[in-house]
Amino acid sequence: MxxxxxxxxxxxxxxxxxxxxxxxxxxxxxxxxxxxxxxxxxxxxxxxxxxxxxxxxxxxxxxxxxxxxxxxxxxxxxxxxxxxxxxxxxxxxxxxxxxxxxxxxxxxxxxxxxxxxxxxxxxxxxxxxxxxLSVLGQDWHVYSAYAEGVRKEYSIYPDLIYKPGRKKVLQHFLQMDRIYKTDHFYKMLETSAKRNLQQELDGL
Structure with a gap:
């Protein structure tokens, strides 16, 4: 395709x-x-x-x-x-x-x-x-696979460096009034995206 x-x-x-x-x-x-x-x-x-x-x-x-x-x-x-x-x-x-x-x-x-x-x-x-950014609002198993993939791409960095940087990224999105600019994606994914981001943040 x-x-x-x-x-x-x-x-x-x-x-x-x-x-x-x-x-x-x-x-x-x-x-x-x-x-x-x-x-x-x-x-x-x-x-x-x-x-x-x-x-x-x-x-x-x-x-x-x-x-x-x-x-x-x-x-x-x-x-x-x-x-x-x-x-x-x-x-x-x-x-x-x-x-x-x-x-x-x-x-x-x-x-x-x-x-x-x-x-x-x-x-x-x-x-x-x-x-x-649509992956942020997918089901948790899809989101967690994404998060694991990102961690692997940054595997050169130890947790001591990676985790603070990742937390900053997650907090940046969570502090946004809205992650998605268009009504289509906002209505479909905003709530689940913020839930996923918070769950990853809590796990770091």
Missing amino acids: LKETFVKLASAYTDDNLLINELWEEIEAAHSAPKRHYHTLKHLKNLLYQLEAVKDQIQNWEAVLFTLYYHDIVYNPLKDNNEEKSAELAAARLSALAVPAGLFQLCKQQILATKRHLPDADPDTNYFTDAD
Whole structure:
């Protein structure tokens, strides 16, 4: 499903099947790296599922799809510029596909928005960042698997360093008036997300 969707998306801009396949293989390899435990193809599948449910509310579906595929393509837990690097790579790859500059600039902006997940003037960005956080409001077994995956990705850090940092992240979300910017995700996930976050915090 992920590959088919990407091929169809890219094929709207080029008939270079070799290029399309190379770009897909790059995406697949990045999200299948051994050190990735949450930011994987499974995460992208969940994002696609969540976004398809609100497709009729999204103004530029193709931009959001490109954002989906590239927002985590660069991911190094030791760095704090993953979003910037991912946005740069997305712009280069979309340029190679002959995607119009306006569209890939929008894609870059949406990728950068995943750094803070704050309300944005662009409704599509809010839908994307809400979908990106949708795991927070899933059933506890799904959420706990996510939390374990994040811990594994940061396994280089001992608990003495990891736990205070993780607590800060959890408290940041819990102190928000609302985690989800869009009514769709707020009504569906807000209550369960805050319950999950509090349960993880209590367990640290």
